Amino acid sequence: MKRAYYSALAILGNHDDAMELSQQAFIRAYNNFSKYDPERKFFTWYYKILRNLCLNFIRDNKNKSHLIEEITYRTMDDIQSEIEKDEEIEKVKRALNQLEHSDREIIMMKEFENYSYKEIAEMLDIPIGSVMSKLFYARKKLANKMK
Amino acid sequence: MNVMKEREIYLFELALEGELNSEEQNEFNLLLESNPQLKIEYDEQKKIKGVLMNMSLKNPGKEFWDGYWLSIYNRIERGIAWILISISAIIIAGYGIYEAMTNLLADTNIPGFMKISIIVFVIGLAILIFSLIREKLASRKKDKYREIQR
Numbered sequence: 011m012k013r014a015y016y017s018a019l020a021i022l023g024n025h026d027d028a029m030e031l032s033q034q035a036f037i038r039a040y041n042n043f044s045k046y047d048p049e050r051k052f053f054t055w056y057y058k059i060l061r062n063l064c065l066n067f068i069r070d071n072k073n074k075s076h077l078i079e080e081i082t083y084r085t086m087d088d089i090q091s092e093i094e095k096d097e098e099i100e101k102v103k104r105a106l107n108q109l110e111h112s113d114r115e116i117i118m119m120k121e122f123e124n125y126s127y128k129e130i131a132e133m134l135d136i137p138i139g140s141v142m143s144k145l146f147y148a149r150k151k152l153a154n155k156m157k
Numbered sequence: 158m159n160v161m162k163e164r165e166i167y168l169f170e171l172a173l174e175g176e177l178n179s180e181e182q183n184e185f186n187l188l189l190e191s192n193p194q195l196k197i198e199y200d201e202q203k204k205i206k207g208v209l210m211n212m213s214l215k216n217p218g219k220e221f222w223d224g225y226w227l228s229i230y231n232r233i234e235r236g237i238a239w240i241l242i243s244i245s246a247i248i249i250a251g252y253g254i255y256e257a258m259t260n261l262l263a264d265t266n267i268p269g270f271m272k273i274s275i276i277v278f279v280i281g282l283a284i285l286i287f288s289l290i291r292e293k294l295a296s297r298k299k300d301k302y303r304e305i306q307r
Contacts, residue, residue, distance in 0.1 A: 011225055016214050025217060033229050040233060080215040102212060121209035127170070139163060142170040146202070153205045 013123070017057060020118035021064040021111075023078045031067055035060035050132075057133045068111075078106050078114070105155035113148035120145055169199060173206050254279060 014035065019028035038059050039046070046055050082099070106114055119125045119133070130145075131138045168185045171177045177185055189196045258279070261272055 011222070015217075015225070019214050025215075029217075029221075029225075033225070033232065036229050037232055037236065082213060082215045098208065099212065102208060117209070118214075121206065122212065122214055139167065143163065143166050146166045146169060149202055149205050150198075153201050156205070156208075 013053060014056065014060065016123055017119075018060055018064060019080055020078075020122060021061065021115060022067065023080070023107075025080055027067065028080075031063050032060060035063050038063070054129075054132045058135075061133075078103055078118075101156055105152050108155045109148065109151055112144070113151055116141070116144050117148050117152060165195065169202060172199065173202060 014032040015028055018032040018035070019025065022028050022031065035056060039056050042059075046052070106117065109117070116130065116134075119130050120127075125133070127138050127141045127145075130141045134141070136144075165188065168177065168181060168188065171181060172185050189199060258276065261267060261275060
């Protein structure tokens with residue numbers, strides 16, 4: 011459930027749409043459960059449904075903002091002040107939102123949702139080598155946007 | 158991208174994850190020593206990863222998670238209810254139209270041209286509804302993102 015919501019949030023950027031589409035994807039999965047191959051992981055199958063729904067939604071709602079807003083600091087240590095943290099979050103948000111959808115998606119999966127390379131490869135249906143390569147270049151683009 | 162470049166990326170990623178074995182670590186160290194540009198590249202990747210590692214997506218809170226599944230169950234139940242209501246409405250409407258048509262044809266007080274007009278109107282309405290449903294189904298099939306094949 012949490013993974014579903016966060017995956018949608020990573021693609022759509024805002025809370026309401028993420029809740030709506032992650033729930034819709036569960037309903038579609040339920041209605042199409044006969045097509046599910048039990049040999050494969052449920053979430054991998056579910057993610058494909060969710061991803062298609064989200065891409066459809068973005069396509070049909072071009073005028074709506076799909077910028078990442080819901081980012082926070084993972085740990086609240088005292089090394090950095092609140093202002094510094096806020097500034098850093100804003101900087102990351104701005105940079106992430108300037109990336110292409112596919113670059114943003116793979117960064118969110120690896121760095122924010124902590125999926126392994128193998129899991130990402132299964133979810134996106136691409137080889138592990140491609141995951142590493144896409145991630146490497148996506149991070150590089152992000153670093154450039156943050157400069 | 159050549160083979161060497163792919164290997165470099167592989168080593169970079171494992172190094173960033175701290176998953177290099179000793180053999181790979183030696184290979185990676187040699188790689189960085191032999192090419193200062195790669196060292197700069199690695200430091201940059203490490204830095205950005207470090208920044209991202211400190212961040213996460215916002216947790217919407219306990220109340221949200223408590224209601225999450227309930228909302229899904231409600232939607233599934235309402236979906237089933239709508240299907241049942243639609244099926245019964247079609248049957249009731251179909252039977253009503255059939256009865257009305259039978260009575261209409263049997264009624265000798267209604268002039269023939271009126272009977273024909275009403276029948277033509279009902280047929281026209283049926284064709285219109287059929288056409289709208291077919292168009293809706295066709296547009297669903299053409300949707301390039303439409304799932305679900307697995």
